[in-house]
Amino acid sequence: MSNRLWTKDYIAVCLTTFLMFLNYYYLLVTIPIYLIQDLQGNTGQAGLLVALFYLAAIMIRFFAGTWIESYGLKKVFLASLIIYLGAAFMYFFSTSFTSLLILRLIHGIGFGMLTTATGTIVANIIPHGRKGEGMGYYALMMNISMALGPFAGLLAMNQWGSSVMFAVSAASVVIGTFTALLISVPKESKVVVSEKAVKKKGWKVTDLIEVSAMRISLVSFFFALVYSSIVSFVSVYAEERQLTEVASYFFIVYVIVLILSRPFTGKWFDRHGANVIMIPSIISFAIGMFLLSQASGAFIFLLSAAFIGLGWGTIFPTAQTVAIQIAPPDRKGVATATYLSTMDSGIGLGSLIVGILGAQIGYSSVYFYGSIFALAGLFVYHFLHGKVSQSARELAKEQVLSQVK
Known part of the structure; x- marks a missing residue:
């Protein structure tokens, strides 16, 4: 087995992680501002949006891990991309607190599934003797996005308004989806359990x-x-x-x-x-x-x-x-x-x-x-x-x- 770390798949999963987390941190700081300035919401409602996103991501991860084990990594990965990409475009139509609350729930589900799937993919494609190094660079993509996401989000929001802000957000997810589709998702070495067997x-x-x-x-x-x-x-x-x-x-x-x-x-x-x-x-x-x-x-x-x-x-x-x-x-x-x-x-x-x-x-x-x-x-x-x-x-x-x- 090759001991090469920087393969096409590893680079693609790192870029995907960077872009998807960039979108996450970008919206983390801008959604509360959008709610308060554009939708006349309050700080209590803004806190609820953040909490609901986290709760959805945390809860779905437990099920996502089981779905990967039962139905296959590729299916869960593709489903998460569809949900995450769809949510990114739905922000253009979120013109009330209720619709934004529902959207943050859906987006949190997509985020939880996506982070579980990409974490599993990267764990499988990193050579055994370079796990620490490989996971370190993978985590670094999240850290860089944590620094750039809020900066880019506030710049877009303050300079050009919410419409451009959501357009930039959607663009990052579109590019991230493209890099994600370049990944050759590793096949599981086990037999995938059928839905009937799971039940x-x-x-x-x-x-x-x-x-x-x-x-x-x-x-x-x-x-x-x-x-x-x-x-x-x-x-x-x-x-x-x-x-x-x-x-x-x-x-x-x-x-x-x-x-x-x-x-x-x-x-x-x-x-x-x-x-x-x-x-x-x-x-x-x-x-x-x-x-x-x-x-x-x-x-x-x-x-x-x-x-x-x-x-x-x-x-x-x-x-x-x-x-x-x-x-x-x-x-x-x-x-x-x-x-x-x-x-x-x-x-x-x-x-x-x-x-x-x-x-x-x-x-x-x-x-x-x-x-x-x-x-x-x-x-x-x-x-x-x-x-x-x-x-x-x-x-x-x-x-x-x-x-x-």
């Missing part, structure tokens, strides 16, 4: 959740609680600290650090295992949160972005790689769904908690306690996965030595 088998919780991936998924859930304070409230905190002018550069610095570090972190994972990557990344995440809590000027504010980017930006793909690696070959789709849904649940719950705490004690205190919480994650990681990973590597090393002897 006959009956429903079990383990059909929707990959148990082997739960421990590392819970690790991601723990850190996602902390990261939610960044993705949801760092701009609010910047305004509180009178750093509004540099707030837009936070995620730019975040992504630059990721781009510079990615060639090394992925390869180190493949050579030395998860512990060598996760432990320094957790410490970096905690340092970044502490620096952010103390930021009174632009330098410390942006320096914290570098540490947080290196920390969370490495924790996320590393944990996802572990979740996929430890799952049985025919359960990679369910493992991907389990991991992503658990992580998104952490971001959703964390956003709710941080919003309440921020109003009570201030975001500086939230970030300070978040740094302590992140540091405590070293123990969470050790007990849920770290010690298991270390034992497995020691056992593998002993087996190699015994074979040499």
Whole structure:
């Protein structure tokens, strides 16, 4: 089997992921503005739109993983593309809060199915010895879109209005669909179960959740609680600290650090295992949160972005790689769904908690306690996965030595 990483299919799935996530982050910041400015909605309704999208994506992922296992990866992938592309064009006709609410539900379903399918595809096409490196670059596509999406969305909305904004949004999905159709979806090595057989088998919780991936998924859930304070409230905190002018550069610095570090972190994972990557990344995440809590000027504010980017930006793909690696070959789709849904649940719950705490004690205190919480994650990681990973590597090393002897 070839050990080449940058194949046509890998490049296509990375481009597809970048474009679809670009659309996701683009709309994440512009839809609330569109609702309030164009449809005369309120902030409470805007929050409901965000929450419903997340809820739809989280819930459908569990079923999407099972559908991949039962009906085949290609069918689920194509269905997700149809839903996602259709939703992108339906925004032109969403002229009321109710219609927008229904559309965000549909779009969330398409997003949840698509991210599960692309995560499964990329897990299957990356060579076994380059999983950490391959998943790292794949996750980097999401990180870059996270920095560019809001910037492009706000620029389009402020300069040209909602009609052009939706046109650009639809264009990104059209191009993303084109790159997606260039992917040769890997055939499953297992026999696809018929719909009749699925119904006959009956429903079990383990059909929707990959148990082997739960421990590392819970690790991601723990850190996602902390990261939610960044993705949801760092701009609010910047305004509180009178750093509004540099707030837009936070995620730019975040992504630059990721781009510079990615060639090394992925390869180190493949050579030395998860512990060598996760432990320094957790410490970096905690340092970044502490620096952010103390930021009174632009330098410390942006320096914290570098540490947080290196920390969370490495924790996320590393944990996802572990979740996929430890799952049985025919359960990679369910493992991907389990991991992503658990992580998104952490971001959703964390956003709710941080919003309440921020109003009570201030975001500086939230970030300070978040740094302590992140540091405590070293123990969470050790007990849920770290010690298991270390034992497995020691056992593998002993087996190699015994074979040499």
